[in-house]
Amino acid sequence: MDVNALLKKLSQTTGLSGYETKIRAEVLAEWGRFVDETRTDKVGNAVAVKRGYARKAHRKIMLASHMDEIGFMVAGFSHGFLRVSPIGGIDARVLPGQEVIVHSRQRDLPGIISSTPPHLLKPDDRSKVISLDQLWIDVGLAPAQVNRFVSIGDLVSIRRDVTELKNGLLAGKAFDNRASVAAVAVCLELLATIQHQWDVIAVATVQEETSALGAATSAFGIAPDAAIAIDVTYGVQYGSAGNEVFPLDKGPTIGIGPNMQPKMTQGLIEAAQRIKLDHQIEPMAGSSGTDGWLIQVVREGIPTGVVGIPLRSMHTPVEVVSPRDVEQTGRLLAEFIGGLDEKFYESLTE
Amino acid sequence: MKETLQKLVESFGPVGYEDEVRAVIRQEIEGVADQISVNKLGSLIAVKQGSGRGKKIMLVAHMDEIGLIVTHIDARGFARVTQLGTVYPIYHIGGRVRFASGQLGVIGVDRREDNNKPPALDQLYIDVGAKDKPSCPVQVGDVACFHRSMEAVGNRLIAKSMDDRLGCAMLIETLRRLRTTPHEVYFVFSTQEEMTSAGARTAAYSIEPDVALAIDVTDTGDTPRALPKAVELGKGPAIKLQDSGMIVDPRVKEWMVKRAREARIPYQLEILRGGTTDAQAIQISRDGIPTGSLSVPCRYTHSPSEMVDMADVENGVKLLLALVKKPIVLSDE
Numbered sequence: 001m002d003v004n005a006l007l008k009k010l011s012q013t014t015g016l017s018g019y020e021t022k023i024r025a026e027v028l029a030e031w032g033r034f035v036d037e038t039r040t041d042k043v044g045n046a047v048a049v050k051r052g053y054a055r056k057a058h059r060k061i062m063l064a065s066h067m068d069e070i071g072f073m074v075a076g077f078s079h080g081f082l083r084v085s086p087i088g089g090i091d092a093r094v095l096p097g098q099e100v101i102v103h104s105r106q107r108d109l110p111g112i113i114s115s116t117p118p119h120l121l122k123p124d125d126r127s128k129v130i131s132l133d134q135l136w137i138d139v140g141l142a143p144a145q146v147n148r149f150v151s152i153g154d155l156v157s158i159r160r161d162v163t164e165l166k167n168g169l170l171a172g173k174a175f176d177n178r179a180s181v182a183a184v185a186v187c188l189e190l191l192a193t194i195q196h197q198w199d200v201i202a203v204a205t206v207q208e209e210t211s212a213l214g215a216a217t218s219a220f221g222i223a224p225d226a227a228i229a230i231d232v233t234y235g236v237q238y239g240s241a242g243n244e245v246f247p248l249d250k251g252p253t254i255g256i257g258p259n260m261q262p263k264m265t266q267g268l269i270e271a272a273q274r275i276k277l278d279h280q281i282e283p284m285a286g287s288s289g290t291d292g293w294l295i296q297v298v299r300e301g302i303p304t305g306v307v308g309i310p311l312r313s314m315h316t317p318v319e320v321v322s323p324r325d326v327e328q329t330g331r332l333l334a335e336f337i338g339g340l341d342e343k344f345y346e347s348l349t350e
Numbered sequence: 351m352k353e354t355l356q357k358l359v360e361s362f363g364p365v366g367y368e369d370e371v372r373a374v375i376r377q378e379i380e381g382v383a384d385q386i387s388v389n390k391l392g393s394l395i396a397v398k399q400g401s402g403r404g405k406k407i408m409l410v411a412h413m414d415e416i417g418l419i420v421t422h423i424d425a426r427g428f429a430r431v432t433q434l435g436t437v438y439p440i441y442h443i444g445g446r447v448r449f450a451s452g453q454l455g456v457i458g459v460d461r462r463e464d465n466n467k468p469p470a471l472d473q474l475y476i477d478v479g480a481k482d483k484p485s486c487p488v489q490v491g492d493v494a495c496f497h498r499s500m501e502a503v504g505n506r507l508i509a510k511s512m513d514d515r516l517g518c519a520m521l522i523e524t525l526r527r528l529r530t531t532p533h534e535v536y537f538v539f540s541t542q543e544e545m546t547s548a549g550a551r552t553a554a555y556s557i558e559p560d561v562a563l564a565i566d567v568t569d570t571g572d573t574p575r576a577l578p579k580a581v582e583l584g585k586g587p588a589i590k591l592q593d594s595g596m597i598v599d600p601r602v603k604e605w606m607v608k609r610a611r612e613a614r615i616p617y618q619l620e621i622l623r624g625g626t627t628d629a630q631a632i633q634i635s636r637d638g639i640p641t642g643s644l645s646v647p648c649r650y651t652h653s654p655s656e657m658v659d660m661a662d663v664e665n666g667v668k669l670l671l672a673l674v675k676k677p678i679v680l681s682d683e
């Protein structure tokens with residue numbers, strides 16, 4: 001698999017929370033090559049099933065990686081400019097001057113997020129962060145034209161192709177969480193060469209950035225015996241400190257804390273050790289901030305693990321990730337799944 | 351509908367204490383619905399049977415309103431309170447409350463160093479006219495609603511708890527006017543929306559509808575120096591696109607827009623920041639329920655004088671009828 005090409009394609013595809021149609025088609029096509037069956041569920045999750053060889057017990061492990069990305073929705077107009085409302089955790093600090101695409105009913109319109117020239121700002125305001133309410137999108141249309149092309153509710157996505165940095169690192173707009181979607185693809189491909197007892201149900205979830213709707217509903221529908229949420233985590237970068245950041249190129253993180261069933265965490269660590277895979281332990285004191293948080297409490301409770309891919313500049317149009325970490329994450333998942341058996345299942349309730 | 355609405359808004363029903371409202375609604379729909387039941391958490395569920403080939407649709411409006419609960423009575427008989435639901439103290443100084451017993455009280459405020467700053471809730475107290483603690487007619491744990499009658503100002507109505515007795519009144523009216531439908535329609539009058547949506551959440555779990563709509567009020571952007579929002583009073587009911595708890599299923603939004611256009615009902619599109627409705631809890635129920643929301647524009651929400659325009663209300667009922675009478679088609683974008 002060409003991981004770089006896959007990462008590029010996935011990051012550059014549009015898929016704002018609640019409107020994942022395009023990215024879902026890409027994910028189903030990519031994952032579909034390695035599995036027995038694919039489907040789209042009631043809320044729009046992409047589901048791919050790879051059957052295990054155990055016919056009797058028929059255990060299921062669910063892999064959840066969200067495919068939605070943050071963006072905006074047109075909320076109003078003034079002088080031909082568009083006011084927008086955020087979809088997901090938008091960071092207003094990085095927005096002025098960005099290029100966007102306005103997905104209007106007829107066609108996609110290029111736009112830019114306008115910014116007041118510093119010369120026209122009061123001295124006090126020059127060093128202030130501009131709030132989202134004061135950011136306007138310029139699509140070049142005159143006030144009288146704008147309503148012909150753009151309506152309230154039209155989506156606006158960040159326009160940014162993937163850039164390759166030194167050391168093979170990639171920067172793009174949606175590696176949160178398309179990096180994990182790619183890691184699951186790596187895992188599914190590897191599983192063709194690994195004997196695994198359990199059925200693997202890979203889900204590319206919708207709306208993680210807003211409500212984790214896709215994770216909770218797919219976990220309910222699938223009712224897996226165990227689940228792993230794969231999401232990006234904070235990479236070490238300038239200005240970062242403490243134990244909540246993890247260097248790139250040192251492998252995936254394995255979450256430990258109340259969101260994670262201890263046997264799941266232990267199983268993931270042991271899988272990494274079996275194949276001498278670089279990995280990092282990520283303590284998560286409360287919510288993991290991932291799909292795993294809701295999955296854990298679905299139905300009578302689902303033993304959940306969380307795996308993270310370190311990423312720098314999260315929730316900006318230039319999220320930086322290492323393709324090597326993505327590959328290693330896929331390997332970790334495949335090795336863990338290969339080791340699942342009845343003994344492990346029983347150990348979950350020991 | 352106005353009469354029903356007046357009965358509803360003037361009823362007592364803070365979050366978790368919806369009995370009186372439920373009794374009023376039950377009276378209004380007795381004999382109109384095919385089946386009426388109350389679920390374990392107090393939501394009232396009325397069913398209108400369909401002709402058999404349709405879908406299962408759930409319409410929900412919440413019975414509860416914001417209110418206060420007594421936390422402490424001091425030696426002189428003044429009561430301190432905390433909120434049930436989101437209460438903005440600035441709206442309530444000098445106002446009145448009513449306890450379940452019918453006991454009235456005045457909302458007073460501590461003397462403050464800086465009168466320009468709005469007070470916090472713990473600076474408010476309730477004066478029920480007591481001489482001292484032993485003679486105080488209210489106790490810790492007693493619940494109160496804000497006390498205000500409904501009034502008309504032209505074609506606009508002002509009252510407490512339009513949020514969401516208005517939705518309840520619209521569901522009742524829809525049920526009354528609905529002669530035939532292919533669908534099995536569940537009219538759910540839910541409890542505790544203002545805190546956890548416990549009522550709608552559990553009702554959705556047991557009903558398992560194919561599609562659901564919450565009917566609730568939404569703020570407008572048409573008042574002086576309001577937060578920018580493209581929703582105005584009198585411009586039609588609003589079809590929700592997103593709020594802070596959910597992204598509305600685009601298929602549901604398209605279905606609602608289509609029916610509004612066909613029936614030539616004016617409508618607006620709503621994006622709400624800071625707030626959500628029962629729809630959010632329903633959408634995430636079980637393996638997911640396509641859910642939308644019909645919002646009625648309302649000024650001064652969560653104040654004792656919530657203002658709505660009757661034209662929006664009437665158009666909202668018309669849209670609900672158009673939605674439940676015809677086939678429901680949820681097609682992909």
Ligand SMILES: [Zn+2]
Pocket residue numbers: 412513514543566567627
């Ligand atoms: Zn409400």
